[in-house]
Amino acid sequence: MRVDYPKDKLEILIVEDGSSDHTEDICLRYASSWPNLIHYFHRPTSSGKPAALNFALEKVKGEIIGVLDADSVPDENFLRRVAEHFEESGAAAIQGMTRSINARTNVLTRVASLEEEIWFKVMISGKERLGLFVPLTGSCQFIKAETLRKLGGWSESSLAEDVELAIRLTEGGYRIKFCRDVFSFQETSSRLSQMFKQRLRWYRGYTETAIEHKRLLGSLNRVLLDAELSLLGPAFLTFNFVSYLLSWLIFITSTAPLAKILACSIITLFSLPLLAAGFLFANARRSKEGLNLSLVPFIYAYWLLQTIIATYAVLSSISRRPKVWMKTEKMNLVDEPASDVFEAARSHRRLPLPRVNHKLNRGRGLRICFVTSHPPSRGRLSEYAVKVLRELEKSPIIEKVFVLSDSKTDPANSSYGQKIEVKKAWTFNNAASLLEIPLRVFSLRPHLVHFNVHFQSFGRSRLTNFIGLSLPFLCKTLGVPSIVSIHNLGERVELKLVGLKESLLNRLGLRFATKLITLASSITVTVKSYVEFLRRTYGCRSVYFVPHGAEPMNPRKPCNPHGFILMFGHMSPYKGLPLMLKTFDILLEKKKGLKLVIAGESHPNFPNYLESFKRSPHPNIKFTGYVDEKELPKLFQEAFVVVLPYLTATGTSGVFHLACGFGKPIVASDLPEMRELLRMGASAILVPPGDVEGFCKAILKLYDDPSLARKMGERNLSFASNETWSLVASSFERIYLRLASK
Numbered sequence: 001m002r003v004d005y006p007k008d009k010l011e012i013l014i015v016e017d018g019s020s021d022h023t024e025d026i027c028l029r030y031a032s033s034w035p036n037l038i039h040y041f042h043r044p045t046s047s048g049k050p051a052a053l054n055f056a057l058e059k060v061k062g063e064i065i066g067v068l069d070a071d072s073v074p075d076e077n078f079l080r081r082v083a084e085h086f087e088e089s090g091a092a093a094i095q096g097m098t099r100s101i102n103a104r105t106n107v108l109t110r111v112a113s114l115e116e117e118i119w120f121k122v123m124i125s126g127k128e129r130l131g132l133f134v135p136l137t138g139s140c141q142f143i144k145a146e147t148l149r150k151l152g153g154w155s156e157s158s159l160a161e162d163v164e165l166a167i168r169l170t171e172g173g174y175r176i177k178f179c180r181d182v183f184s185f186q187e188t189s190s191r192l193s194q195m196f197k198q199r200l201r202w203y204r205g206y207t208e209t210a211i212e213h214k215r216l217l218g219s220l221n222r223v224l225l226d227a228e229l230s231l232l233g234p235a236f237l238t239f240n241f242v243s244y245l246l247s248w249l250i251f252i253t254s255t256a257p258l259a260k261i262l263a264c265s266i267i268t269l270f271s272l273p274l275l276a277a278g279f280l281f282a283n284a285r286r287s288k289e290g291l292n293l294s295l296v297p298f299i300y301a302y303w304l305l306q307t308i309i310a311t312y313a314v315l316s317s318i319s320r321r322p323k324v325w326m327k328t329e330k331m332n333l334v335d336e337p338a339s340d341v342f343e344a345a346r347s348h349r350r351l352p353l354p355r356v357n358h359k360l361n362r363g364r365g366l367r368i369c370f371v372t373s374h375p376p377s378r379g380r381l382s383e384y385a386v387k388v389l390r391e392l393e394k395s396p397i398i399e400k401v402f403v404l405s406d407s408k409t410d411p412a413n414s415s416y417g418q419k420i421e422v423k424k425a426w427t428f429n430n431a432a433s434l435l436e437i438p439l440r441v442f443s444l445r446p447h448l449v450h451f452n453v454h455f456q457s458f459g460r461s462r463l464t465n466f467i468g469l470s471l472p473f474l475c476k477t478l479g480v481p482s483i484v485s486i487h488n489l490g491e492r493v494e495l496k497l498v499g500l501k502e503s504l505l506n507r508l509g510l511r512f513a514t515k516l517i518t519l520a521s522s523i524t525v526t527v528k529s530y531v532e533f534l535r536r537t538y539g540c541r542s543v544y545f546v547p548h549g550a551e552p553m554n555p556r557k558p559c560n561p562h563g564f565i566l567m568f569g570h571m572s573p574y575k576g577l578p579l580m581l582k583t584f585d586i587l588l589e590k591k592k593g594l595k596l597v598i599a600g601e602s603h604p605n606f607p608n609y610l611e612s613f614k615r616s617p618h619p620n621i622k623f624t625g626y627v628d629e630k631e632l633p634k635l636f637q638e639a640f641v642v643v644l645p646y647l648t649a650t651g652t653s654g655v656f657h658l659a660c661g662f663g664k665p666i667v668a669s670d671l672p673e674m675r676e677l678l679r680m681g682a683s684a685i686l687v688p689p690g691d692v693e694g695f696c697k698a699i700l701k702l703y704d705d706p707s708l709a710r711k712m713g714e715r716n717l718s719f720a721s722n723e724t725w726s727l728v729a730s731s732f733e734r735i736y737l738r739l740a741s742k
Contacts, residue, residue, distance in 0.1 A: 004679065005079040007037055013059055015052040017043035023070070025688050029240060048325035049138075049159040052155030057145075065148060069139040074184040075532055079667065082142050085179050092147045093166075095124070096182030098138035102190060103541070111302045112191040114178040114196070116188070117539070121180070128178040132384045133170055138162040140461035147174060159323060160205025163231065169225055169231040173587070180538055181536060187445035189328065196309060198328040203234040203313035206510060208532075212318065225352065234310040241307035245484070248580035264406040275436075292498055336635035365399035366736055368392075369441050369480075371471070374405035374414075374422060378626065379570040379604045380457050382485060387549055391729030393419050397737065402444050424695070428604075431457030434467050438474050447740040448521075449475050450732070454487040454651065455513065460605050461606060462509060469513045472520035475598030481521040481739040483732075489514060489530060514538065524733050526652045526675055528680070531725035544735060550720035553633055559710040569655045570628075571610050572603035576645030576689070581613070581621075583645070583695040588620060591699060599624040599635055630655070636662035641702050641709065649687050656684075657723065660716035665709040667698045681716040681722065 012034075014027050024042060031040035039059065043052065044071040053067065064086060068074060076094065085094055096242070097120045101115035127134050151168050164720050169176055189195040210231035216224045225296065243266060265726065291680040315480035370392075385403075392398055393416055403409075404425035411422040427433040439450050451472050458468035474480035490510030518540040525531060526548045534540040565587075567580055577598070584596045598621065604611040614623050627635055636642075642659035649671040656674070659666050660682055668674045668688035678684060685701070688692035704710040 003074070004076050005078055007725060009062075010037065011060065011062060012038045013056045014038065014040045015043065016040070017052050018046035037238045044690040045327070046327070048156065048161075049155040050158060053161070054153045054156060057148065059147060059152045064142055065146055066142045066144050066346065067139060069186060070182060071101075071395070072098075072139055072184045073186065073189040074140065075182075077529075077532065078140075078182050078736075081179065081182050085182070086142070086144070089533065090175070091177035093136065093141065093143040093176045094135050095134060095167055095176060095178050096142070096183065096184060097178075097180050098140050099120075099183055099185050099535075100188040101185035102187055105188075105190045107298050108195065108302075109190050109297055110193070115302075125176050125180065131223065133164070133223050134178050135227075135230060136162040136166040136169075136176065136177040139186060140182065142419050143169075143181075144291075158205055158209060158326065160202045160209055160440050162680070163206060164209045164212075166674075167209060167216075167227055171213075171216075172611035183536065192305070194328055195305070196572050199306065200316075201326055203237075203310045203324070204317055204464065204718050206231050207234050207317040208315050209574070233347075233616065234313055237307045238314045238450060241311055247615055248292075268611065278605050278665040281438055282328060317576065318456065330586045365395075365397050366448070366740055367400045367402075367444070367446045368398060369402045369404055369444055369446045369449040371404045371437055371452060373428075373457065374403060374409045376410065377406050377604075378429075378601065379409045380428075381454065383629075384548070385452050387551075387725045388729055388732070389416065389420055391725045394726075395729065395733055402440075404440055407433075412534060426458070429461050429464055431461065431464045431467050432456060433694070434464065434471065437471055438478060441475055443482055446480065448481040448483060448736060450736075451482065451484045451520075454483065454696045455490045455510065456605055463540045466509065466513060466516075470516045473516055476519065476521055477636075483524065483599060483735055483739060484517050484520045485524045485526075486517055486530075487526055488649075489533065518543075524732070524735065525528070528676055544731070546728055546731045547723045548652050548654055548657045551661045552663075552717055552720045553636070553661050559663075559706060559713050560638065560640055561703065561706045563638055564597045564598050564600060566639035567635070567645075568599045568635075568642065568658070569601055570603040571598070572606040573609070574647045574650070576647050577610075577613065579645045579647075579690060579692060579695070580643060584621065584690045585698070586692065586696045587699060588640070590696075591703060594620060596701075597624060597635075597639065598622070599627050601626045612699055632658070633662070636664060639664060641699060641701065642666050643695065644674075644687075645687075645695055646671060649673040656682070657720065660720040661718075662721075663713040663717040665702050665712035666716065667695060680719070681711040682719040685712075 014031070016027050027042075031038045032246040041055065041059070045053065046052070054509070057065070064082065066079070066082070082094055082096075092154040096193045099608065100109060100116060103109050103113035124134060126132075138161075147169070148165075151165070151172065155164050166176055182274065189198055209537070210228060211227060213231070219225050219228070220661055247263040250259055251267065254260055254263065303667070314344075318524050328369065342648035370385070370389065373380040373382040379388050389401065392401055398419065401420050403414075403420060403422040405422055407424050407427040409422055409424055411424065414420070414422045416422070420423055423440065425433075445638075449472075453469065456465055458464045472484045475482045490513060491507075502586055505596050514534075515538060518534060518538045522542040522544065523534065524541060524544045524546040525534070526546065527544045530545075533541050534543045565584070568573075569575060571577055580596070584594070587594050598610075598613075602611075610623065614648075624635070636659070639662075642655070642664045644653060644655060646653075646669045649669075652669075652673050656666060656668065656677060666684035668684045668686055669689040671689065674684065678686070685698040687698050702712075
């Protein structure tokens, strides 16, 4: 129900036909809670999925029909992307990508999920690029209702109604588009009995559809010819299997030299490609999981299983055995990434955590290394680290946190109790010093190590940051689970604005750096869309959304209409200070007496950035310099509006969350990261980046309408109360326990 799509343009139809568990009760509960959105239909007996789909086809009102299986867990933005693809491509149908939600359950699910990933990313993606036949796969598929009705709906006599419909669409000249950015998780068969029933239905359905459309073999249309050859996949598997067995039989039993040579040639012909394919298949995820050579024997066993099932299916089709629609039993198995740890923490739910391993039983709790910059260092997430550490200090499951900080830190002046121990371990812009971190980790022997970083956390040098971002993988290789809290992604930033040259080398370097980060045991991001990006682009599974964190400070403080305009933070070129100064000049012409306070100092990566602006003093503009944490309440309470005129975003905005905590209205640049915060419940007036006139109008609107400013502030306070630092720390605790238990 968290799908990001206008509810007035969406209808959900649930067709439950003869379920023997509690499915009916669950469906009724949801339908009663969302009566205008969910329409539930019960059929006492099941006559197969095509019949249920045709039943629903008679009821739907929308222009696009999407099909999802009961175990599907779609991405929340998938419908918007589907609508965009239909509008841009003119396709009649769209096939999204399905991914395993339980790939790590056992060897069978690991191999089957690898097969599924290669099927979509290599086979179907390749067919799409070459303009060949793109099949529908039964789930995460979308079809224009008008086209579907013209074709008569789904074939109720077919065991593979999805690919049969795809054949008719292709024959009719309609285009099927494969879209990798539209995806849904679903359960992979974890038992041989499940796998056998499921694949038997698929292979027999393919075979019978191939027989029904055998005329396509003579087609001169390469798309239709490819469609028929695709349907003959089970027949090819059967031929492969039978030829292989007969060749071995001849080789073992025959005494004729020529027969042995022929049999040996056939065995070699089949074995060498199979051997190579097995190794390639096993290491398809090499960059994410290390070498998978241990999977090779299971891959051959899996191939043998599929050929046996295919042979049985082909023989069943030829002998015309009665067809029975066999449902695939689901075990409700979900891997870590499907669980939203922050939502669990917010609702105070207890996740089904695995038993912690024996190392924890020797002490009183978890021992953690926390790698981060730390005050008195400013910027580079040091303030964020302090907020998180103060909350982790309260955790009963944590025995000790060793903060491996930069060399500017003064451990003697840290304000923590005995549970938090701050240690100097590395130096900014010193690549060699970073090698001290894994040495410290190895000597302290923690249960896990937590890296709090962004792409320029370790200095301005590319080499320094590259080494720093590779440390999580190094620690994992040394046997210490690593979690990375990454606050921005280099691919999503305009390089020139953050002091980097826009070059192919830098882009490739940033991409490789992101790849290194995805090799960590787990990843957390502060921007929800980054979860989808890392999963889709890098295949990263253990990635979680944990928001930045906020702190409601004074919920009863009224909005101050006589307050000043506040721009706060570590100033750098992408923060848009020149834009704000131009905006303020126009504001003064329209509203005398306004004041602008620029609070904060130059970003450590851009030292002395503010000096040139301070040389031209203005009576209505005040530069405060660095603001101590104790002075923040006074600063924000006296402000009227907080402005964030950023030209680009380097992740989510800590200042945005801080302003929400003080109940302030916000005017910000219309960037994806800002829009995401509004979707999550915050309030702000968004203006196109660089639009001086737009910022001027937005700020004046708030001064002219104090009630609007007050309502925005109240909404931001509510947002802050749902994103507290204690909830952030609780989310980390859950991930810590999962990593320590492995």
